[in-house]
Amino acid sequence: MISTRTKAYVGVIALVAVIVTVAVGVVTPPASSDGLEAAVFFCLAAFVAHGLAYRLPGGGFGDITFIPLLSGVTVAPGFPTVIGTCAALLCAEYVRRREPVRVIFNAAQLTVAVGLAVAVYVAAGGAPLTTAGVENFAPFVAAFGAFFISNALMFAGVVALTSQQPF
Numbered sequence: 001m002i003s004t005r006t007k008a009y010v011g012v013i014a015l016v017a018v019i020v021t022v023a024v025g026v027v028t029p030p031a032s033s034d035g036l037e038a039a040v041f042f043c044l045a046a047f048v049a050h051g052l053a054y055r056l057p058g059g060g061f062g063d064i065t066f067i068p069l070l071s072g073v074t075v076a077p078g079f080p081t082v083i084g085t086c087a088a089l090l091c092a093e094y095v096r097r098r099e100p101v102r103v104i105f106n107a108a109q110l111t112v113a114v115g116l117a118v119a120v121y122v123a124a125g126g127a128p129l130t131t132a133g134v135e136n137f138a139p140f141v142a143a144f145g146a147f148f149i150s151n152a153l154m155f156a157g158v159v160a161l162t163s164q165q166p167f
Helices: 004-027 033-051 066-075 079-095 100-123 134-163
Strands: none
Touching (some): 033 079, 066 100, 066 134, 079 100
16 A cells, blocks of 8 residues: 555655646747657657566566657757656556556656756757757766656655655
8 A cells, every 4th residue: 555655755746747847848949840750759669668677686677768768858858858758658657557656656757857857958058969969968968867866866755655764
């Protein structure tokens, strides 16, 4: 049974996902048709990658969903990539027949991570890879860090709550 505190935490993460998504929509330029097409492609790839989960030796699962998501951040940094992440993960988690609270948390967690990565990438001067090159390396490293740090912190928070251990 999932505790009330865990459900509240998931609710907060879901609210943060909405806020981050709206913020990205406001601060990033509108997507071109190519950017929209790229966002759809990478989000569909994330849906497929999420289904290719593997069992970890110590228990639990891992997947490679982050690869197409971070690719989407660099090729199509904007609102379509963030909202597509949310849609792809909601569908992928539903297909896996997860508990609703897990579906919401996993989708919200990656939506926040991708949204923050897009925001950091754009703020650091990153441009779509179709229009720029090597000068995007530093913005990509910053976006990569934002993605993994935010993702790790949100995951650690939910694990701490469900296991009743300190953060």
